[in-house]
Amino acid sequence: MPHTLFISDLHLTADRPHINQQFFEFIEQVAPKAEALYILGDLFEYWAGDDDTGDALNTSVAAALSQLTQRGVPVYFMHGNRDVLIGLAFASRCGMQLIPDPTVIDLYGTRTLLMHGDTLCTDDIDYQKFRTYARNPQTQTQFLAQPLATRHQQLRGMRAQSEVSKSIKAAEIMDVSPAAVEKVLRNHGYPRLIHGHTHRPAQHIRTVDGRVCERWVLSDWYERGRYLRCDARGCTEG
Numbered sequence: 001m002p003h004t005l006f007i008s009d010l011h012l013t014a015d016r017p018h019i020n021q022q023f024f025e026f027i028e029q030v031a032p033k034a035e036a037l038y039i040l041g042d043l044f045e046y047w048a049g050d051d052d053t054g055d056a057l058n059t060s061v062a063a064a065l066s067q068l069t070q071r072g073v074p075v076y077f078m079h080g081n082r083d084v085l086i087g088l089a090f091a092s093r094c095g096m097q098l099i100p101d102p103t104v105i106d107l108y109g110t111r112t113l114l115m116h117g118d119t120l121c122t123d124d125i126d127y128q129k130f131r132t133y134a135r136n137p138q139t140q141t142q143f144l145a146q147p148l149a150t151r152h153q154q155l156r157g158m159r160a161q162s163e164v165s166k167s168i169k170a171a172e173i174m175d176v177s178p179a180a181v182e183k184v185l186r187n188h189g190y191p192r193l194i195h196g197h198t199h200r201p202a203q204h205i206r207t208v209d210g211r212v213c214e215r216w217v218l219s220d221w222y223e224r225g226r227y228l229r230c231d232a233r234g235c236t237e238g
Helices: 017-033 056-070 088-094 125-134 137-144 148-167 178-187
Strands: 004-007 036-039 075-077 103-107 110-114 192-195 202-208 211-217 228-231 234-237
Touching: 004 017, 017 056, 056 075, 056 088, 075 088, 125 137, 137 148, 178 192, 178 202, 178 211
Parallel strands: 004 036, 036 075, 110 192, 192 211
Antiparallel strands: 004 228, 103 110, 202 211, 228 234
């Protein structure tokens, strides 16, 4: 049956070779059977810039995605918080199309809202401030003007700092805000919602203004590769 696949939060890095291998196996064996693949952010652990062409993992990922698109499977990419600097140059190498956050699609007759998911975590005030800073075009231009080695060093430091910050935050602060979810569902006409970011894979059914809405949270790939498969009958986790 025709179907579409959704993944997010792979956090590909040379430090987790087993996950990298699962990604390549997924692209080679599972994804070619789909009508389309959507990557909803955080494909990489971090992204230093499209000019990081000498990195072996980046090159291998681009080659794998390019081969998939050449086999007739379109790939759509939405920025996450880790890879917000992925630009048109790398997207072109992969043969994938960049899509905005949020994006609404018709998924086999069901209106479906796609998001990375971080904008739904409105209770995490510190993160939302950083998100605004990181997505500021001037901030990005200044960062990308630095030498590549300097960018890598800064990003590794930011990742370490982020892990410390998460370890002392209350768990509920880093999850989605119910009010934010209701607002986005209301503003987009009560669609099905698919997102990642929180690393809490689940299916949620929520009634908003008398409308029953379905929300799917995608899995991260820290332990193993998991994806969402949607067709005309609905969605299931693979």
